[in-house]
Structure formats: C-alpha cells, structure tokens
C-alpha cells in the first residue's frame with residue numbers, strides 16, 4: 001500500500017474507533033475490508049469524494065428491544081433483542097439471527113457489516129443485516145425456547161417484512177427456533193410471507209437450505225484446490241464446531257471422497273483417526289440437533305479421543321474448515337496449521353481468524369478463503385428460498401444444489417477477478433472484499449444521498 005493511502009486508512013480507522021468505542025469485533029471487521037478497499041478507491045476516481053467509507057461503515061438503523069419471557073417455573077427473565085439493518089443499497093436487509101450470551105452490539109455490527117459484502121457476492125438482490133439476543137438456549141426446555149422466540153418476534157415483527165428485512169438462522173437458531181419465530185409472525189401479521197428463511201419444508205422452506213452453508217463451503221474449497229491442480233479424494237480435513245455449518249461441511253467433504261479427522265464444540269475436540277464416516281456423522285447430527293448433547297459423547301460411542309478444552313488446529317491435516325465462531329483461530333493456531341503443512345483453509349464461520357492469524361495465513365502458501373466468500377452458500381440459498389416463495393413453488397433438491405454450486409463457482413471467479421497478485425497467486429481476501437464492495441458502492445452512488 002502507498003504511504004499516502006496507508007495514512008488515509010489509519011486516520012479513518014482512528015476516527016472509526018472513536019465513533020465506535022468498545023466495539024473490537026466491529027473495528028476488526030471494518031479494518032479487514034478497508035485494507036483491500038481503500039487502495040482500490042485510491043485508484044478509481046469514481047469512488048472518491050463520495051464519503052463512501054463513512055457511509056458504508058454507519059448502519060442505516062439499529063433496533064434494540066426488551067424481550068421478557070417466562071421460564072417453566074413461572075419466573076420472568078429479561079433479555080435484550082437487536083436487529084442491525086446495516087445497508088439496503090442492493091436489496092432488503094438479509095442476514096441471520098443469533099441467540100447466545102456473547103451477542104453484543106459490536107458482534108452484531110461486525111456480522112451485519114460482513115453480510116453486506118457477502119450478500120453482494122452472491123449476485124442476488126440482498127442488503128446486509130444481522131440480529132439476535134443475549135438469550136442462552138442451553139439447558140432450556142423446548143417450551144422455554146418457544147416462549148422466548150414468541151416474545152422476541154412480538155417486537156421484531158414490526159421491523160421486518162418481505163421487502164424490508166428478511167432474517168434467518170445463525171448460532172443457536174435453526175429449524176426449531178425458525179419454526180417458533182415464523183409461527184408467531186404469522187399469528188400477528190395474519191399472512192404467509194417470505195419474512196424468514198431457513199423455514200421447514202412443510203411450511204415454505206427450500207430444499208438444501210439446511211445444508212447450503214456447509215455444502216457451499218466445500219464447493220468453494222473444491223474450486224480453490226482445482227485451480228492449483230489438487231483434488232479432494234483422499235484429502236484429510238479438520239472441522240471446528242458440530243452445528244449446522246460444521247455438519248454439512250463434513251457431510252459434503254465425505255461425499256466427495258475426503259476424510260474428516262476431527263470436529264468440536266465449546267467443550268473440546270474429538271479426534272477420530274479412522275475418520276468420521278457418514279454413518280458416524282448421522283449419529284453426531286442426532287446428538288447435536290435432537291438430543292442437544294455434547295460432542296465428547298462421540299469419543300465414548302466410537303472409541304475416539306476427546307481433547308477437553310482444545311480446538312482442532314493442532315491436528316495434522318491437509319485442509320481446515322473453521323465452522324464454529326469468530327476469532328476461534330488465533331495466531332499460534334495459524335502458525336501450527338502452517339507448520340503442520342495445511343494446504344488450504346476455508347471459513348464456514350464468520351471471521352473465525354483473528355487479525356494476527358489472518359496475517360500468518362496470508363503470508364503463507366495456504367489457500368485461504370474468507371467467510372464472506374466461502375460461507376455465502378447459506379444466504380444464497382436463503383435468496384433462492386425467497387424466490388421460490390414469491391413464485392409459490394418449490395424446486396427439487398437437484399435444482400437447488402445445482403444453483404448453489406454455480407453461485408459458489410461464480411463467487412470464486414469474482415474473487416479471482418479482483419484478487420490475483422503480480423505473481424499470479426490468488427488473494428481471496430482482497431478479491432472478495434473488492435468484488436463485494438464494487439456492486440454496493442455503485443448502487444449507493446446511483447441512489448444518491
């Protein structure tokens with residue numbers, strides 16, 4: 001980066017930090033995007049003198065609300081609900097809802113900010129948004145989760161709509177929660193509308209939406225490997241997490257001939273040297289999605305190793321798929337991956353690498369896919385779910401999966417269009433950031449202020 005451009009970026013980030021104090025995740029996400037975008041703007045007059053950086057880093061609207069609900073013993077609880085409606089230049093706000101105690105305005109702003117560029121990359125007309133609550137569903141009964149979802153939607157419903165804002169799932173929000181949320185929306189609004197995605201197949205959901213993020217993640221990895229003449233067949237992988245994205249990343253990896261050595265949850269990692277087969281994966285799905293159990297139970301059932309409190313990054317494997325949460329790969333983890341000869345890393349989670357970890361990966365020979373490109377398959381199929389709802393029809397599994405594959409290939413191509421360096425190497429971080437930015441910036445300029 002030229003000295004003058006670096007100075008401009010530093011000054012902007014200083015002001016951003018002053019304007020958004022105590023929001024480290026948001027500042028981290030903005031810095032990551034602007035490191036690619038600011039030099040690009042410096043070379044393209046069209047994007048100058050438009051206050052684009054100031055505008056694109058300021059959410060259009062943030063809604064905060066009180067959520068009061070009753071537990072099974074009759075006690076009342078108060079949680080905080082949020083929806084960050086960050087940018088609607090290219091379409092209605094779109095992005096997931098997350099229920100976990102680590103939800104803060106900073107986390108939701110980083111996620112909504114990432115979502116702007118991710119949604120742009122899908123090629124579908126979706127703006128960026130994200131929402132959630134600090135509610136912890138762990139150890140809560142079904143009826144408690146239902147009452148919480150109903151209370152959450154009772155306020156959220158007035159802020160969303162098929163042409164305004166269409167939430168979906170994210171951490172701890174999947175089929176069960178989307179069902180309760182949609183049920184409450186329908187009761188209040190008295191309409192069936194594509195106002196949430198990730199719906200059940202019985203009431204308007206799309207085939208493959210459950211699988212889409214994980215499958216898309218593997219499709220993106222396949223494109224990266226293909227470009228350098230490598231194949232999935234026989235290649236080993238470690239996957240963090242054992243929720244929606246992790247399960248379906250593992251599933252597609254296994255289906256394409258790869259081997260999965262490890263998965264994890266917030267308690268630790270299971271290491272199965274013989275590989276997690278599809279049959280064992282079905283057992284994990286039942287454990288996590290129905291029994292809501294802990295991953296360590298896998299070790300007992302299949303005589304594998306359980307590494308308490310450990311992440312999977314020190315297990316030697318050909319590729320890595322972080323699919324749990326933000327900042328789960330620290331500098332030392334990235335160094336370990338490089339040292340162990342890991343060849344490629346594709347992010348299923350949003351911003352799973354710390355800034356320092358990212359630097360290590362980008363300075364290495366590892367093929368590195370940032371989440372806004374590699375995990376975009378989930379929101380892409382959400383977009384396809386909206387299209388099917390509007391058309392009032394339902395596409396087959398094959399049709400949706402084919403479209404997903406094509407979208408992931410196109411995202412890969414867009415990353416290359418803006419991300420090839422002087423040596424012909426692919427910088428997917430730069431490519432994804434610039435390609436995502438250009439469409440949104442063009443729309444913002446065209447729409448005026």
Ligand code: NDP
Pocket residue numbers: 169170171172173174213240241242243244245246264265266267323324325326348349350375376378379
């Ligand atoms: P799930 O709730 O289904 O699964 C999350 C998994 O990550 C669980 O195994 C959970 O463990 C683990 N986990 C969560 N928090 C932590 C933590 N602090 N430390 C260690 N492990 C943790 O969520 P998803 O699979 O939907 O989401 C995973 C990631 O993928 C998130 O970053 C999300 O934003 C991203 N993403 C999701 C998309 C989707 O369509 N669902 C789309 C694109 C990205 P435990 O069981 O112990 O809680």
Ligand code: 2IT
Pocket residue numbers: 094095096097118166167168169170197350375376378379380382
């Ligand atoms: O991070 C994400 O892209 C998601 N959680 C999916 C969002 C969506 O609207 O499907």
